[in-house]
């Protein structure tokens with residue numbers, strides 16, 4: 001209890017201290033999330049490891065100038081990225097959790113969750129910049145290493161994947177593919193998969209070895 005109390009005091013004092021130190025900047029060190037639009041039907045929301053498809057515009061908080069617009073890139077196609085694994089800046093990883101397809105958000109991201117003291121010259125972001133993102137999320141899909149996929153492959157449900165189970169899964173996946181693949185190709189993929197993922201070399205892929213994103217549900 002005493003430790004907890006001290007921690008609370010510490011964060012309280014630290015909060016006052018940083019608030020005074022940053023009078024000019026409004027941001028306390030957290031990502032602010034403003035939901036601009038949330039669809040009525042929202043059956044699934046984004047989680048760590050999901051593959052997201054979104055458009056976003058980025059602005060500098062200090063003067064509102066736009067430094068990024070996904071609509072002007074890649075022929076206007078929305079961006080795909082995996083959530084929560086550091087493919088995007090930390091502020092986006094945090095601010096895009098629990099979003100449903102069709103939702104729009106505005107995020108205010110302090111420098112410590114964006115490009116920090118260094119800034120990002122290539123992206124025209126100055127040091128210590130607070131960023132504002134306007135996001136429209138189109139799709140949330142299970143990432144390649146999702147819990148669901150693991151369970152689907154693990155036919156005997158012993159929480160590890162044998163070569164037979166993976167080979168069976170690959171065969172089905174390849175059958176869905178439009179281009180037929182021969183057996184040697186499948187074997188090569190399987191061998192390569194084990195070489196890269198069976199880190200303790202026991203001939204099975206454990207949930208931990210499979211799940212590069214360390215889902216906590218497994």
Ligand SMILES: [Ca+2]
Pocket residue numbers: 154155156157158159160161162165
């Ligand atoms: Ca198994």
Ligand SMILES: [Ca+2]
Pocket residue numbers: 197198199200201202203204205206209
């Ligand atoms: Ca293993």
